[in-house]
Amino acid sequence: MCGIVGAIASRNVVPVLVEGLKRLEYRGYDSAGIAVLAGDKIRRVRRVGRVAEMENAAMAEDLTGQVGIGHTRWATHGGVTEPNAHPHVSGELIAVVHNGIIENHEAKRAELRDAGYTFSSQTDTEVIAHLVHHYYQQERNLFAAVKHAVRELTGAYAIGVIALDRPDELVCARMGCPLLVGLGEGENFIASDVSAILSATRRVIFLEEGDIGLLTRDSVMLTDKDDQPVERAIHVSDVSLASLELGPYSHFMQKEIHEQPKAIADTLENLLDSGFVPELFGAQAADVLSRVRGVKILACGTSYYAGLTAKYWIEAMAGIQCDVEIASEYRYRAAWADPEHLVVTISQSGETLDTMEALKYARELGHKWALSICNVRESAIPRASDLVFYTRAGAEIGVASTKAFTTQLVALFTLAATLAKLRGKLGDADEARLIDELRHLPGSVQHALNLEPQIKAWADRFAAKNDALFLGRGLHYPIALEGALKLKEITYIHAEAYPAGELKHGPLALVDENMPVVVIAPNDSLLEKVKSNMQEVSARGGELFVFADLDSHFEDSPGVHVIRTPRHSGVLSPIVHTIPVQMLSYHVALARGTDVDKPRNLAKSVTVE
Incomplete structure (x- = not known):
C-alpha cells in the first residue's frame, strides 16, 4: 500500500516518476x-484517482525537473482528497513523500502549530514536512x-525529501516500511519497490531499519540507526520487465492464474534435483530443523490460509x-513461547508490517529460530530470519x-516433508513417491486451468448474488477459506467459509435458494462426510456448486452443479x-464489472497497521 519513487538526474525526471x-x-x-x-520553485501536481489523471495534468502544465519525488497514496489519516495527497510541502521550501503511519503525529502537530506552522491537510505526513522545514x-x-x-517520529515510515535550494540532493529514510536506492550512471533513484525503477536501473541497495540516505547524481551516502556511516550490499535485480506487462491477458490476475504451472515448476526446480534436504532452507537448516520440537506459523490474509x-x-x-496464528493478533497478546519451536513467517512481499512485527515479538519471547517463506529476495523479513x-x-x-x-x-x-524425513517418518520409497507427485503437479494445475470455460459458465449465476458459502473438510477447509476471501476481494460479494461438518452448528440457518454453496469435494477419506453435508444443503433448497475430482462419483442434478478437477x-x-x-x-x-486487479479499499503490500 502506498508507493514512493524519487530521482535525481541530469535529465527530466518527470517521465521516470510517472512510469514508476x-x-x-x-x-x-x-x-x-x-x-x-x-x-x-517547487512545482507539484496531485490528483485523486488514477495515476493517468495525474499524468495528464502534469503534461498539461508541461512539468519538468531534474530532481523529484512521487507518491501513490492509500488513505489512512484523512479522506481521499487532493489536499491530503502527497507530496506535502512546507514553506514552499521542503517537499516530502511518505509511506507508513506516524503514531505521535497529533502531539507533533500541536507543537508545530504552536511554533507557527499552518496545516493544510489531515495527514500525518504533513507533520514530517514541517518538522524537516523547522x-x-x-x-x-x-x-x-x-x-x-x-x-522525533514514532511509528513506521519510508520517506523521500527534496529542498528548493538543494537541487543536487535527494534525501531518504527508512523505519518499518520498505525503501531501496537505485544506482544509475550519473543518476540515482529511490523507490518502495524495484519495479518502479527497472526501466532505469537494476542495481539496487535495500535500506535497513533506521538508515538515512543522501543521494546526489553521482553518489550515495548512508548512515545507520546509530548515525554511523555504513555501506550496504549492491544487488542486481532479476525481476523481468516482461513480468510487469499484461501481454495477451485482460488482467494481471488472469495472467497470474495462468502462470501458476510455471511458477510452481520454478519453485520446485531445486527440490526435484536434490530431494527433501534441509539445505533447501539455508546453510544452517540441517542443524536447526533437526532440533525443532514444534512449529509456529505467523502470517496474514491469504498467507495465513x-x-x-x-x-x-x-x-x-x-x-x-x-x-498457526494471525500475525496482527499474535503481536498484541501475551503469548507463550517454546524456544525449541521454529517460527515460520509467510509473506509474499517480505515487507508485511504485521508479520514483521510478529516475528520481532516472537524473538523477544525467546524463540531461537525463524524461517521465512517469501517471494521477494532480500526483503525485510528474510533478512531478519x-x-x-x-x-x-x-x-x-x-x-x-x-500464484504467490x-x-x-x-x-x-x-518443509513438512523435510521435517518428516529428518525425523525418520519419511522413508526412501515414500520420498521418491512424493517427489514424483510434485513433478506432475504443474501438469495437474494446467489441467485444472483447462476447466476455465466450465467455470466461466457458472459466473452469471453468481453475479447477481449478494452472499455465498464455501465448504471444505480437512486439508481443503483452508482452500474454502481462500475461495471465500477471493470472492470477497474482487467481486464484493459477501462470502464465508466453514468446515462442512459445522453446517448444522449454525451456518445452515443461512441456506436458502438465494445462497449459492461452493463445495470442495475431493475424492479423499472425507468424501462421504462431505456428501452428507451436501444433502443437508439440498434439503434446505440450497444451490450447490461442487468442485470434485475426476474419479469422484458425482453427477449434475437439479440444484447440484459439478465440475471435475483432475484425478485426486x-x-x-489443496494446491x-x-x-x-x-x-x-x-x-x-x-x-x-468490478476492478479485478485493483479492488476497492485494498492494497497489495500491507506496510501499515
Missing part, C-alpha cells in the same frame, strides 16, 4: 502526485534536518505440533494473491483445488 508510479499502482492507492524542483531553517543542511526530524494448510501437512507427516525459502512466483501485480499462494503451499509442503492428487490436492476457486472469483468479478 504506474508500476506501483498494483500496491493499491486512491490518489497520486509528483513534485519537482523547477528553477526558483530543522532545515536552523542550519540549511537537508540531510541533518531529516536526521533530526525522524528522531497457506499456513492453515501446512498445519495438516506438518502434524500428519512430521508428527510434531504446529500452531535464520532460514529462508524463496518461492519463485515472479512478480505478482494483481492485489488478490494467486500456490507457491507458498509448495514451500510449506517441502493425494496430499497435494490443485485452489485453481478453480481462483477462476470462479475472477469470472464472477468480470460478470459484475
Whole structure:
C-alpha cells in the first residue's frame, strides 16, 4: 500500500516518476502526485484517482525537473482528497513523500502549530514536512534536518525529501516500511519497490531499519540507526520487465492464474534435483530443523490460509505440533513461547508490517529460530530470519494473491516433508513417491486451468448474488477459506467459509435458494462426510456448486452443479483445488464489472497497521 519513487538526474525526471508510479499502482492507492524542483520553485501536481489523471495534468502544465519525488497514496489519516495527497510541502521550501503511519503525529502537530506552522491537510505526513522545514531553517543542511526530524517520529515510515535550494540532493529514510536506492550512471533513484525503477536501473541497495540516505547524481551516502556511516550490499535485480506487462491477458490476475504451472515448476526446480534436504532452507537448516520440537506459523490474509494448510501437512507427516496464528493478533497478546519451536513467517512481499512485527515479538519471547517463506529476495523479513525459502512466483501485480499462494503451499509442503524425513517418518520409497507427485503437479494445475470455460459458465449465476458459502473438510477447509476471501476481494460479494461438518452448528440457518454453496469435494477419506453435508444443503433448497475430482462419483442434478478437477492428487490436492476457486472469483468479478486487479479499499503490500 502506498508507493514512493524519487530521482535525481541530469535529465527530466518527470517521465521516470510517472512510469514508476504506474508500476506501483498494483500496491493499491486512491490518489497520486509528483513534485519537482523547477528553477526558483517547487512545482507539484496531485490528483485523486488514477495515476493517468495525474499524468495528464502534469503534461498539461508541461512539468519538468531534474530532481523529484512521487507518491501513490492509500488513505489512512484523512479522506481521499487532493489536499491530503502527497507530496506535502512546507514553506514552499521542503517537499516530502511518505509511506507508513506516524503514531505521535497529533502531539507533533500541536507543537508545530504552536511554533507557527499552518496545516493544510489531515495527514500525518504533513507533520514530517514541517518538522524537516523547522530543522532545515536552523542550519540549511537537508540531510541533518531529516536526521533530526525522524528522531522525533514514532511509528513506521519510508520517506523521500527534496529542498528548493538543494537541487543536487535527494534525501531518504527508512523505519518499518520498505525503501531501496537505485544506482544509475550519473543518476540515482529511490523507490518502495524495484519495479518502479527497472526501466532505469537494476542495481539496487535495500535500506535497513533506521538508515538515512543522501543521494546526489553521482553518489550515495548512508548512515545507520546509530548515525554511523555504513555501506550496504549492491544487488542486481532479476525481476523481468516482461513480468510487469499484461501481454495477451485482460488482467494481471488472469495472467497470474495462468502462470501458476510455471511458477510452481520454478519453485520446485531445486527440490526435484536434490530431494527433501534441509539445505533447501539455508546453510544452517540441517542443524536447526533437526532440533525443532514444534512449529509456529505467523502470517496474514491469504498467507495465513497457506499456513492453515501446512498445519495438516506438518502434524500428519512430521508428527510434531504446529500452531498457526494471525500475525496482527499474535503481536498484541501475551503469548507463550517454546524456544525449541521454529517460527515460520509467510509473506509474499517480505515487507508485511504485521508479520514483521510478529516475528520481532516472537524473538523477544525467546524463540531461537525463524524461517521465512517469501517471494521477494532480500526483503525485510528474510533478512531478519535464520532460514529462508524463496518461492519463485515472479512478480505478482494483481492485489488478490494467486500464484504467490500456490507457491507458498509448495514451500510449506517441502518443509513438512523435510521435517518428516529428518525425523525418520519419511522413508526412501515414500520420498521418491512424493517427489514424483510434485513433478506432475504443474501438469495437474494446467489441467485444472483447462476447466476455465466450465467455470466461466457458472459466473452469471453468481453475479447477481449478494452472499455465498464455501465448504471444505480437512486439508481443503483452508482452500474454502481462500475461495471465500477471493470472492470477497474482487467481486464484493459477501462470502464465508466453514468446515462442512459445522453446517448444522449454525451456518445452515443461512441456506436458502438465494445462497449459492461452493463445495470442495475431493475424492479423499472425507468424501462421504462431505456428501452428507451436501444433502443437508439440498434439503434446505440450497444451490450447490461442487468442485470434485475426476474419479469422484458425482453427477449434475437439479440444484447440484459439478465440475471435475483432475484425478485426486493425494496430499497435494489443496494446491490443485485452489485453481478453480481462483477462476470462479475472477469470472464472477468480470460478470459484475468490478476492478479485478485493483479492488476497492485494498492494497497489495500491507506496510501499515
